Amino acid sequence: xxxxxxxxxxxxxxxxxxxxxxxxxxxxxxxxxxxxxxxxxxxxxxxxxxxxxxxxxxxxxxxxxxxxxxxxxxxxxxxxxxxxxxxxxxxxxxxxxxxxxxxxxxxxx
Ligand SMILES: [Zn+2]
Numbered sequence: 001x002x003x004x005x006x007x008x009x010x011x012x013x014x015x016x017x018x019x020x021x022x023x024x025x026x027x028x029x030x031x032x033x034x035x036x037x038x039x040x041x042x043x044x045x046x047x048x049x050x051x052x053x054x055x056x057x058x059x060x061x062x063x064x065x066x067x068x069x070x071x072x073x074x075x076x077x078x079x080x081x082x083x084x085x086x087x088x089x090x091x092x093x094x095x096x097x098x099x100x101x102x103x104x105x106x107x108x109x
Contacts, residue, residue, distance in 0.1 A: 020055035
């Protein structure tokens, strides 16, 4: 498939048209014109559409690098994961996103 058309470049393909619409509004808020192809999926509810039918985000080639960065931020909004911690009560190693020990219920120090 041709990746560029005129001055437009495809920067992302995403299965969910709602997220595609969200990306579109985020880009527009930054003044980046974008075109969403295949906004309306073919197929019934619950069906997974073929890849060719997924919404595609196209932007001006000059805007492609910043658009990719913004899309990355939209899709992975989580900040850095907190450091894991060791439970003071039972010594279990707990992932940083948890505030309590899954093993004994102790609160993170
Ligand atoms: Zn514990």
